[in-house]
Amino acid sequence: xxxxxxxxxxxxxxxxxxxxxxxxxxxxxxxxxxxxxxxxxxxxxxxxxxxxxxxxxxxxxxxxxxxxxxxxxxxxxxxxxxxxxxxxxxxxxxxxxxxxxxxxxxxxxxxxxxxxxxxxxxxxxxxxxxxxxxxxxxxxxxxxxxxxxxxxxxxxxxxxxxxxxxxxxxxxxxxxxxxxxxxxxxxxxxxxxxxxxxxxxxxxxxxxxxxxxxxxxxxxxxxxxx
Amino acid sequence: xxxxxxxxxxxxxxxxxxxxxxxxxxxxxxxxxxxxxxxxxxxxxxxxxxxxxxxxxxxxxxxxxxxxxxxxxxxxxxxxxxxxxxxxxxxxxxxxxx
Numbered sequence: 001x002x003x004x005x006x007x008x009x010x011x012x013x014x015x016x017x018x019x020x021x022x023x024x025x026x027x028x029x030x031x032x033x034x035x036x037x038x039x040x041x042x043x044x045x046x047x048x049x050x051x052x053x054x055x056x057x058x059x060x061x062x063x064x065x066x067x068x069x070x071x072x073x074x075x076x077x078x079x080x081x082x083x084x085x086x087x088x089x090x091x092x093x094x095x096x097x098x099x100x101x102x103x104x105x106x107x108x109x110x111x112x113x114x115x116x117x118x119x120x121x122x123x124x125x126x127x128x129x130x131x132x133x134x135x136x137x138x139x140x141x142x143x144x145x146x147x148x149x150x151x152x153x154x155x156x157x158x159x160x161x162x163x164x165x166x167x168x169x170x171x172x173x174x175x176x177x178x179x180x181x182x183x184x185x186x187x188x189x190x191x192x193x194x195x196x197x198x199x200x201x202x203x204x205x206x207x208x209x210x211x212x213x214x215x216x217x218x219x220x221x222x223x224x225x226x
Numbered sequence: 227x228x229x230x231x232x233x234x235x236x237x238x239x240x241x242x243x244x245x246x247x248x249x250x251x252x253x254x255x256x257x258x259x260x261x262x263x264x265x266x267x268x269x270x271x272x273x274x275x276x277x278x279x280x281x282x283x284x285x286x287x288x289x290x291x292x293x294x295x296x297x298x299x300x301x302x303x304x305x306x307x308x309x310x311x312x313x314x315x316x317x318x319x320x321x322x323x324x
Binding site: 085 | 278286287288291300303315
C-alpha cells in the first residue's frame with residue numbers, strides 16, 4: 001500500500017523528461033486575456049473575481065507597496081487555480097512539491113525584506129525588538145526575532161506543501177477505505193462516503209484558503225517593509 | 227485541420243490558404259501532404275495557436291457561452307492525467323495475477 005499511496009505525488013515524466021512543466025503551464029490556458037471592453041462570459045467572470053480580490057488585497061498598502069499588485073494578484077491566481085485543478089481525479093498538483101513552493105516563497109520574501117532594508121533601514125531593524133521589553137531580555141529577544149524573521153520563507157513554503165499534500169492523502173485514504181468497506185460491511189460504506197464528500201468540500205475550501213494565506217502573508221511582509 | 231498560415235485570433239481576419247485541407251487530401255497523397263507540413267518549432271507553435279483559437283472561438287468566445295466550454299477542457303485534462311498515472315494504477319486492478 002505504501003507504494004501506491006504516494007504514487008500520485010511523483011512528478012510525471014515522459015520518457016524521462018519532466019512533464020510537470022507542461023502541467024504547470026496548463027492553468028494559463030484557462031484564463032484568457034482580452035483587448036475589448038465587453039467580453040464573453042468566461043472572461044467577464046474572471047475579471048470580476050480578479051477585481052474583487054485585488055481591491056481587497058491591495059487596500060492596505062501605500063503607493064510603494066501597490067507596485068507589487070501585479071505580482072501578488074498573479075500569485076494568488078496561480079496558486080488558487082493550481083490547487084483547484086489538483087482536486088480533479090488523477091491529476092498532478094505542482095504545489096505538493098516542496099521545491100516549487102520554496103521557489104515561490106524565498107524570492108518573494110527576500111524581495112520584501114531587502115526592499116525594506118534598502119529604503120528605511122532604521123524601521124526595518126526596529127522590527128527586531130518589540131516595544132516595552134525589559135532591558136535584560138533584549139539580547140535574547142533580538143536573537144529570537146531574527147530567527148523568526150529568517151524562518152518566514154520556510155514556513156510559507158512548508159505550510160502550503162503540507163496542507164495540500166495532507167488533504168490529498170486523506171482523500172486517497174478515505175476513498176480506498178470506502179472501497180474496502182463495501183465488501184466487508186456495506187452499511188458503513190454510506191457513512192464513510194459521507195465523510196468523503198465532506199472532505200472534498202473541505203479540500204475545495206482549503207485550496208482557496210491556502211492561496212489566500214500565502215498571498216496575504218507575502219503582502220504583510222511587504223507592508224512591514226514599505 | 228485548417229491549413230492557414232500566420233497568426234489569427236478571430237474568423238473575420240482573412241488569411242491565404244496555403245494547402246488543401248486534410249479532409250480534401252486524397253488517400254494516396256497523404257504521405258506527401260504530411261511531408262509538406264511545417265514541422266519547425268514556429269510551425270508547431272503556430273499549429274497549437276490555431277488549434278487553441280479554433281476551440282476558443284467556437285465554444286468560449288460566443289455570446290452565450292455555457293459551462294461546457296471549459297468542462298470539456300477539464301475532462302480532457304483528467305483523461306490526460308489518467309494516461310500518465312496508468313502505470314501506477316494498473317497494479318490496483320482487481321485481478322488474481324498482476
